[in-house]
Amino acid sequence: MSDFKSLKLLPEIMEAIEKVGYTTPTPIQAQAIPHLMEGKDLLGIAQTGTGKTAAFTLPILNKLGSNRVKARPARMRCLILTPTRELASQINQNIQDYGKKLNIKSTVIFGGVGQRPQVQAMSRGQDFLVATPGRLLDLMGQGHVLYDQLEVFVLDEADRMLDMGFFNDVKKIIAKLPKEKQTLLFSATMPKDIANLANSLLKNPVRVEITPEASTVEKIDQKINFVDKTNKPLLLESILKDKSIKTMLVFTRTKHGANRVVKHLDNFLIKSAAIHGNKSQGARERALEDFKNGKIRVLVATDIAARGIDVSNITHIINYDLPDDPKSYVHRIGRTARAGREGVAISFCDPNERGLLKDIEKTIKQAIPVDTEHAFHGVAAQPSRAPQTKGRPPKGSPQRASKPKSNDGKEAVTKKKKRPSQRARSR
Numbered sequence: 001m002s003d004f005k006s007l008k009l010l011p012e013i014m015e016a017i018e019k020v021g022y023t024t025p026t027p028i029q030a031q032a033i034p035h036l037m038e039g040k041d042l043l044g045i046a047q048t049g050t051g052k053t054a055a056f057t058l059p060i061l062n063k064l065g066s067n068r069v070k071a072r073p074a075r076m077r078c079l080i081l082t083p084t085r086e087l088a089s090q091i092n093q094n095i096q097d098y099g100k101k102l103n104i105k106s107t108v109i110f111g112g113v114g115q116r117p118q119v120q121a122m123s124r125g126q127d128f129l130v131a132t133p134g135r136l137l138d139l140m141g142q143g144h145v146l147y148d149q150l151e152v153f154v155l156d157e158a159d160r161m162l163d164m165g166f167f168n169d170v171k172k173i174i175a176k177l178p179k180e181k182q183t184l185l186f187s188a189t190m191p192k193d194i195a196n197l198a199n200s201l202l203k204n205p206v207r208v209e210i211t212p213e214a215s216t217v218e219k220i221d222q223k224i225n226f227v228d229k230t231n232k233p234l235l236l237e238s239i240l241k242d243k244s245i246k247t248m249l250v251f252t253r254t255k256h257g258a259n260r261v262v263k264h265l266d267n268f269l270i271k272s273a274a275i276h277g278n279k280s281q282g283a284r285e286r287a288l289e290d291f292k293n294g295k296i297r298v299l300v301a302t303d304i305a306a307r308g309i310d311v312s313n314i315t316h317i318i319n320y321d322l323p324d325d326p327k328s329y330v331h332r333i334g335r336t337a338r339a340g341r342e343g344v345a346i347s348f349c350d351p352n353e354r355g356l357l358k359d360i361e362k363t364i365k366q367a368i369p370v371d372t373e374h375a376f377h378g379v380a381a382q383p384s385r386a387p388q389t390k391g392r393p394p395k396g397s398p399q400r401a402s403k404p405k406s407n408d409g410k411e412a413v414t415k416k417k418k419r420p421s422q423r424a425r426s427r
């Protein structure tokens, strides 16, 4: 694959790329950047983790940096719409990093914080505005945001906008944008509504499709740990005894569940933090910062809160609860193995979650290997399914007959602890 030099970006941008340590463009960057530098519209079918942020921010920076025009008050030259505030902050941070030497002005607008600083930033005019739809519409309504200098519009994670119920807001914003502009639309999937929007929004777009879902899933070392619900905290603690685990993202189904996991870990003297919708913006940012800096090893998140997290070196994903929607499984485990790295994803499955596991395996079209070696492998928690690993004794064999028949998980675990030799056999 080409290196960044062949992309002919401004020297100031090349310097920034060197500084962040990228040597080779990711596939989406190699495919999208040349077209974007020609000013073409783009339909990017790619999810987070592919390097898509740099794929659009670098050529836009190149465009704005090559033709310096001052944005008047309330105006911006490029608008980037994203579904979450975390993602908005991260994109803004990337723009500031890549555009430092170009003296690029970039700001964010999102809800959950006071609007005054955002209004003030807009009153100075900006090169980039990265925004979430709700607050942006508010500020547009108050006359603080105007689009008559807009040159480039990026709609990021369009399918998540739809999932999160922001689609009408997005359409209202699009209706106010000038017709003449370069437009980029990114989406991991192409449901009908997004395809229709892309048709009406993009002019002769270049289509770049990067489908990491299957390959990402393949690169991740996935495991199922059957465990009784009550033993989940202990199982998590036992996994965390492995000190080589430096960054772990734990997913829970609910906000309360996330808080409970943090409490459990606290009891085990393991530092962690939760991020979810009930946490203030400041608390979420602090948690992310502490996680990035290595002050805490474990971040506990709900699906929605985790969407915008851009931490590139997460090595372990724990599905403490299995997600209701099997697609979330792919999104969750995709938080590791980013930008070509490898990762481990361990899913806890209690007896009530068996149906969810089946749905996930159907979706990813593979059976996830079961780890029977963990300390809380409850026989009661294990569904009767075809084994995926070695050494299961044949039906009717003495070993199979001696397996605890109890349907009570705790009892099975207790028996197991007394007879560790049974572990290997009890799949």
Ligand code: AMP
Residues within 6 Å of the ligand: 021, 022, 023, 024, 025, 026, 029, 047, 048, 049, 050, 051, 052, 053, 054, 310, 311, 312, 338, 339
């Ligand atoms: P994104 O898909 O934009 O969320 O990017 C995923 C991760 O890949 C981020 O942590 C980026 O910093 C990183 N990244 C982006 N481009 C490159 C590159 N060319 N080489 C190495 N890492 C990259």
